[in-house]
Amino acid sequence: MLLNIDGHRIYYDMVGPDSAPIVCFTHSLSSDGGMWQEQVPILLGAGFRVLRLDMRGHGGSDPVAGDYTMAILAGDVVKALDALGIDTVHYIGLSIGGMIGQALLQDHGQRLRSAMLCDTLPGTPPGSEATWDERKTAVRQANGLATIADGTIDRWFTPAFKDRNPARWRQIRDTIIGTTPQGFLGCAAAIQSFNFEDRLHTIKVPTLVVCGDQDPGTPPDRNRLIAEKIPGGRYEEIKNARHLPNVEHPEVFNPVMVSWLRQNR
Numbered sequence: 001m002l003l004n005i006d007g008h009r010i011y012y013d014m015v016g017p018d019s020a021p022i023v024c025f026t027h028s029l030s031s032d033g034g035m036w037q038e039q040v041p042i043l044l045g046a047g048f049r050v051l052r053l054d055m056r057g058h059g060g061s062d063p064v065a066g067d068y069t070m071a072i073l074a075g076d077v078v079k080a081l082d083a084l085g086i087d088t089v090h091y092i093g094l095s096i097g098g099m100i101g102q103a104l105l106q107d108h109g110q111r112l113r114s115a116m117l118c119d120t121l122p123g124t125p126p127g128s129e130a131t132w133d134e135r136k137t138a139v140r141q142a143n144g145l146a147t148i149a150d151g152t153i154d155r156w157f158t159p160a161f162k163d164r165n166p167a168r169w170r171q172i173r174d175t176i177i178g179t180t181p182q183g184f185l186g187c188a189a190a191i192q193s194f195n196f197e198d199r200l201h202t203i204k205v206p207t208l209v210v211c212g213d214q215d216p217g218t219p220p221d222r223n224r225l226i227a228e229k230i231p232g233g234r235y236e237e238i239k240n241a242r243h244l245p246n247v248e249h250p251e252v253f254n255p256v257m258v259s260w261l262r263q264n265r
């Protein structure tokens, strides 16, 4: 389904009973709401309603040209909630979804009942400018993400997972390649220019931070720091997982998620 937000269409998917508390998911850079498919049936079974939003230029959402900021991307989430008539949600975001989550926690905290931030960062890591410039150049030159897809998959999944579930990682690789260059470049610019570290202590919403123990791009120490700086923040690590622990080890991730949501229901 599509929502018109300021003239561009945002794709969303909402399932579950009208009266149930809503869990709102946002995804990582160059993925889409499909990265949460291992979580949806579990949440429906636990009595929640599930909303998945595709970021601009990702999945089924229209690309918008130019550089984005975390505030702009958080604004898309708030406008989508407004358009759907939703007051508050339990928020779960991974990677850039977790960065958008920090923007929401700081500037729109009244819309969140709880937050789960996964495999994310509190700010642009020092020294990462060149890495992001290289990825952006590769995407611009190829006018697409095909040339960065294999490197991305290797940061996202362990070799053991790739052996165990080739159909799933290939599906996610195809989603990476299907991401629009504008969506990737706009979001990459947002990742290159944000810093929430100094304001994390102002957050008042219950927050859990989760990270794969082998995540190379958004590593455990950066995630633990976010939990330490948020008053009452909690931290959990998923063993033997890289950047997408919800896909790599749903049998560990899902009980952590459901237990967290039940505590804050």
Ligand SMILES: O=C(O)CCC(=O)CC(=O)O
Pocket: 027, 028, 029, 030, 094, 095, 096, 097, 152, 155, 156, 191, 216, 217, 218, 243
């Ligand atoms: O995946 C994201 O949303 C941004 C952070 C990132 O690039 C991590 C990675 O791909 O290793």
